[in-house]
Amino acid sequence: MASLDVSGLRKSFGPTHVLHGIDLAVEDGEMIVIVGASGCGKSTLLRIVAGLETATSGSIRIAGREVTALEPAERDIAMVFQNYALYPHMSVEQNMAYGLKIRGLPKAEITRRVAEAAGLLGIEALLGRRPRQLSGGQRQRVAMGRAIVREPKLFLFDEPLSNLDAKLRVQMRAEIRRLQRRLGVTSLFVTHDQTEAMTLGDRLVVMHAGHAAQIATPMEIWARPADTYVAGFIGSPAMNFLEGTLAEGGQAVALKAGPVLRFADGPRAGGEGMPLTVGIRPEHVELAEGGILLPLDLVEPLGSETVLHGRLPGGEALVVKLAGPAPDAPSLPVALPAAALHVFDGETGKRLDP
Amino acid sequence: MRKTVFKGTALPLLLLAPQLAITAIFFLWPAGAAIWQSLLQEDPWGMSSEFVGLRNFTEVLAQPEWRGAAYNTLIFSSAVAILAMGTALFLAVQADKSIRGANIYRTLLIWPYAVAPAVAAVLWLFLFHPSIGLVGRALNEAGIAWDYKLNGNQAMLLIIIAAAWKQVSYNFIFFLAGLQSIPRSVLEAAAIDGARPVRRFWTIILPLLSPTAFFLLVVNLVYAFFDTFGVIHALTGGGPGKATETLIYKVYVEGVQNVNLGSSSAQSVILMVLVIALTAVQFRFIERKVHY
Ligand SMILES: Nc1ncnc2c1ncn2[C@@H]1O[C@H](COP(=O)(O)OP(=O)(O)OP(=O)(O)O)[C@@H](O)[C@H]1O
Ligand SMILES: [Mg+2]
Numbered sequence: 001m002a003s004l005d006v007s008g009l010r011k012s013f014g015p016t017h018v019l020h021g022i023d024l025a026v027e028d029g030e031m032i033v034i035v036g037a038s039g040c041g042k043s044t045l046l047r048i049v050a051g052l053e054t055a056t057s058g059s060i061r062i063a064g065r066e067v068t069a070l071e072p073a074e075r076d077i078a079m080v081f082q083n084y085a086l087y088p089h090m091s092v093e094q095n096m097a098y099g100l101k102i103r104g105l106p107k108a109e110i111t112r113r114v115a116e117a118a119g120l121l122g123i124e125a126l127l128g129r130r131p132r133q134l135s136g137g138q139r140q141r142v143a144m145g146r147a148i149v150r151e152p153k154l155f156l157f158d159e160p161l162s163n164l165d166a167k168l169r170v171q172m173r174a175e176i177r178r179l180q181r182r183l184g185v186t187s188l189f190v191t192h193d194q195t196e197a198m199t200l201g202d203r204l205v206v207m208h209a210g211h212a213a214q215i216a217t218p219m220e221i222w223a224r225p226a227d228t229y230v231a232g233f234i235g236s237p238a239m240n241f242l243e244g245t246l247a248e249g250g251q252a253v254a255l256k257a258g259p260v261l262r263f264a265d266g267p268r269a270g271g272e273g274m275p276l277t278v279g280i281r282p283e284h285v286e287l288a289e290g291g292i293l294l295p296l297d298l299v300e301p302l303g304s305e306t307v308l309h310g311r312l313p314g315g316e317a318l319v320v321k322l323a324g325p326a327p328d329a330p331s332l333p334v335a336l337p338a339a340a341l342h343v344f345d346g347e348t349g350k351r352l353d354p
Numbered sequence: 355m356r357k358t359v360f361k362g363t364a365l366p367l368l369l370l371a372p373q374l375a376i377t378a379i380f381f382l383w384p385a386g387a388a389i390w391q392s393l394l395q396e397d398p399w400g401m402s403s404e405f406v407g408l409r410n411f412t413e414v415l416a417q418p419e420w421r422g423a424a425y426n427t428l429i430f431s432s433a434v435a436i437l438a439m440g441t442a443l444f445l446a447v448q449a450d451k452s453i454r455g456a457n458i459y460r461t462l463l464i465w466p467y468a469v470a471p472a473v474a475a476v477l478w479l480f481l482f483h484p485s486i487g488l489v490g491r492a493l494n495e496a497g498i499a500w501d502y503k504l505n506g507n508q509a510m511l512l513i514i515i516a517a518a519w520k521q522v523s524y525n526f527i528f529f530l531a532g533l534q535s536i537p538r539s540v541l542e543a544a545a546i547d548g549a550r551p552v553r554r555f556w557t558i559i560l561p562l563l564s565p566t567a568f569f570l571l572v573v574n575l576v577y578a579f580f581d582t583f584g585v586i587h588a589l590t591g592g593g594p595g596k597a598t599e600t601l602i603y604k605v606y607v608e609g610v611q612n613v614n615l616g617s618s619s620a621q622s623v624i625l626m627v628l629v630i631a632l633t634a635v636q637f638r639f640i641e642r643k644v645h646y
Contacts (some may be wrong), residue, residue, distance in 0.1 A: 050546060073546070077546060102548040
């Protein structure tokens with residue numbers, strides 16, 4: 001159990017720059033989820049922390065110890081791979097004991113730790129089996145077990161749940177969270193699933209094209225996304241973005257779609273007519289008499305809620321999520337509550353706060 | 355695994371026909387003839403033959419020369435298998451380290467396999483001939499008495515090296531494929547578990563290669579038993595004395611030089627049984643055990 005400090009981490013594969021300077025400080029016992037679209041460099045980051053890839057520049061410190069130049073074996077970490085990477089020729093028990101044997105632990109201690117981890121994960125009955133005789137979910141548990149018995153300083157997970165079916169994934173997700181809390185091991189968890197990210201992480205790192213776009217708690221990322229990428233990535237259905245310009249001396253935005261909305265939380269700095277992007281989450285759009293008329297082109301009833309897709313007069317798409325069923329009409333009047341607006345710079349996409 | 359299901363039986367039969375015909379003409383027919391011949395005793399001029407049952411076999415098995423050849427074969431085959439597989443495994447591990455280089459390695463290393471046995475033998479002759487060979491002369495000049503035409507052990511060593519050399523490429527291809535089919539993440543998991551390269555090799559790579567290794571062992575033994583006639587014939591001709599006369603070479607000596615067809619056939623039938631047994635062991639082993 002330890003802290004992890006990543007600073008100024010860069011990585012290039014030949015001419016391809018994959019990571020452009022990542023800084024991340026993880027506290028003891030914290031669970032950090034790294035989330036981002038495919039190819040943004042999540043696995044690369046994790047593998048550099050593990051020592052499976054070498055950093056082009058930057059440093060990694062685990063529990064205050066500089067490990068950037070060390071072999072994986074010397075870092076005292078454990079990793080759970082997407083394909084589990086169990087040793088096919090060893091029984092479940094041997095799989096879990098392998099790392100302990102290498103460390104030269106006494107036999108009795110190995111047996112005790114393996115039994116304890118097996119109990120924790122409910123795989124006592126599988127100890128004698130080979131990996132090929134296990135289901136995906138069971139392999140997943142064994143891979144977890146192999147990590148747990150090592151009692152490492154750091155757990156690394158690279159999309160460990162993505163090969164499981166939806167139901168098992170939800171179950172394992174909760175289980176991993178409980179285990180991590182209980183063992184208190186500092187963890188990095190890579191996923192591209194935002195639900196997984198929101199539910200698992202103490203804090204999230206939203207990665208975008210090799211940059212850490214935002215590092216914050218799930219709620220903060222949801223409530224105050226740092227830029228349009230993060231805003232669009234977290235939340236489902238994704239946030240609506242509308243174009244507009246700064247108006248009324250910074251007090252309001254003039255939307256391309258027509259209305260002028262006054263900011264609820266104060267003026268933004270910038271010249272009159274500066275381009276803005278205004279974001280509003282679908283669940284925050286309200287139905288209101290006298291609002292902008294939204295012609296609907298798709299209605300998705302999901303039972304407890306309804307998702308409406310329509311186009312604003314300017315041609316911009318707007319998605320609305322309603323609690324409960326939608327009124328049966330070809331177009332509905334909608335209002336965009338000022339308090340729910342997220343204001344971003346129209347050019348850089350960065351969040352603008354009052 | 356994908357299975358193709360044919361509707362009728364005509365097409366599959368047609369597709370199989372060439373292979374079946376080749377098997378029949380080049381294997382079943384001569385094998386049948388050998389078995390029949392092994393039960394006969396022919397007079398030296400080939401004018402008449404009489405049925406003698408298993409007498410050829412009992413005579414062969416009692417011959418000290420045959421036992422000598424069997425002993426030679428044992429030494430020769432195991433040495434060829436160990437040398438060819440060991441070298442190939444070493445090279446494959448090196449090639450696997452740099453996937454980029456693997457293709458060059460592969461091309462270079464497959465060449466010996468395409469070289470005809472007699473040509474390969476000439477190559478080794480040019481290297482190890484005591485008076486005209488590069489290495490042979492160097493050895494003699496360095497004060498090591500090297501003459502495989504006089505020294506039986508040296509002759510055996512030479513044919514072992516020459517025969518193994520030809521088989522290395524074949525083994526290499528299989529070992530390399532085997533190595534590359536080991537998921538990278540499994541080796542990475544072992545590295546994270548604390549295993550250094552040498553330990554990874556012994557505890558992960560080698561066990562995972564064992565099905566390949568076992569398959570190759572049988573292939574190499576069968577090769578050493580049967581396919582090395584050309585190498586031996588061109589390099590030592592079984593000599594000096596009978597120092598490098600293996601079972602397959604003795605079949606030739608008996609049948610072609612001594613024109614004792616009955617005995618020669620009996621010997622080849624014994625070899626055939628040996629190989630069938632080896633192959634059967636291999637199939638059972640593969641079915642039962644190894645598939646990770
Ligand atoms: N060994 C390598 N050589 C060259 N390029 C690589 C290598 N490994 C990764 N990359 C590149 O680095 C980028 C990031 O890869 P990475 O595996 O970190 O993505 P990821 O965020 O984990 O994506 P995914 O969600 O699909 O797993 C990709 O563009 C990939 O092509
Ligand atoms: Mg990845």
